[in-house]
Amino acid sequence: MEDKKQSYFGEVGSALKTLATGLKVTMKEYFTPKTTEQYPENRKTTLHVAKRHRGRLVFKRVTEDEVNDPQIQKRGLKVGDYKCTACTMCERACPNDTIKITSHMETDPETGRKKKVLDDYQYDLGDCMFCELCVNACNFDAIEFVNDFENSVFDRSKLVLHLDKEKYQGGSLPNIIDGGAERYMSSLNAIMAFINEPDDTNLLLHDAARPFVSSEIIDRVVAALVRNEAVGVAVPSTDTVWEVHPDFSDVDGMTSERFEMPRIVARIPERRLMWR
Numbered sequence: 001m002e003d004k005k006q007s008y009f010g011e012v013g014s015a016l017k018t019l020a021t022g023l024k025v026t027m028k029e030y031f032t033p034k035t036t037e038q039y040p041e042n043r044k045t046t047l048h049v050a051k052r053h054r055g056r057l058v059f060k061r062v063t064e065d066e067v068n069d070p071q072i073q074k075r076g077l078k079v080g081d082y083k084c085t086a087c088t089m090c091e092r093a094c095p096n097d098t099i100k101i102t103s104h105m106e107t108d109p110e111t112g113r114k115k116k117v118l119d120d121y122q123y124d125l126g127d128c129m130f131c132e133l134c135v136n137a138c139n140f141d142a143i144e145f146v147n148d149f150e151n152s153v154f155d156r157s158k159l160v161l162h163l164d165k166e167k168y169q170g171g172s173l174p175n176i177i178d179g180g181a182e183r184y185m186s187s188l189n190a191i192m193a194f195i196n197e198p199d200d201t202n203l204l205l206h207d208a209a210r211p212f213v214s215s216e217i218i219d220r221v222v223a224a225l226v227r228n229e230a231v232g233v234a235v236p237s238t239d240t241v242w243e244v245h246p247d248f249s250d251v252d253g254m255t256s257e258r259f260e261m262p263r264i265v266a267r268i269p270e271r272r273l274m275w276r
Contacts, residue, residue, distance in 0.1 A: 054130040060143060061082055084142040101118070102121075104116070148170070150173075217233060
């Protein structure tokens with residue numbers, strides 16, 4: 001089949017079309033809003049790393065919520081104990097020998113039954129390919145990956161970790177508390193996270209929907225907490241406020257007459273907001 005040759009101007013047009021196609025993608029990315037993390041300045045404050053990010057492997061310890069679990073009680077575990085049984089399922093699932101488990105058999109003096117006792121759980125972070133096959137193979141929910149990514153060292157031998165000997169405290173990432181489906185649930189999660197703190201600990205909750213709170217207001221709240229158990233921030237209302245009778249069946253429409261509590265306060269929005 002004979003090739004059809006384009007004219008000089010036809011080839012120029014094809015070249016410009018190809019150039020425009022490439023520039024279309026370039027310009028689209030150019031005007032796409034960018035998110036810049038001010039790292040490492042924000043590493044202890046606003047740094048966001050996805051929870052599903054696999055940074056390193058850690059042991060899961062028994063928490064107060066799990067201590068009453070029948071399986072935990074059957075094994076005689078206490079709060080803070082690791083859950084690993086040295087079954088070596090994770091070691092066998094690892095495709096590149098990142099995990100090496102050492103254990104010995106021990107006889108229970110009460111029951112006379114033998115069981116494995118973990119001596120050492122060695123995890124080589126430098127060889128890990130973060131496939132999470134070890135976590136999937138574990139039958140006792142004893143290990144998990146966390147999103148702590150700052151693991152650089154000058155000596156490769158320091159990448160060999162002994163998970164049974166350490167108690168992971170969260171690494172370098174900020175302790176971000178998961179929010180709830182509703183605003184009050186997010187506040188409750190924050191309170192529960194500090195429930196075991198000393199009584200003189202102050203917890204400040206800031207609604208992110210109002211980001212422009214001044215440092216003066218924060219200072220006044222902290223100062224007020226010295227004299228009060230709880231403090232809330234309120235600002236004078238600049239909107240028109242109407243009072244509505246609680247029994248709508250007796251009142252037509254709204255009235256500005258004052259009634260005894262309880263009453264419903266209806267906010268009249270500004271006209272420019274009614275179209276949004």
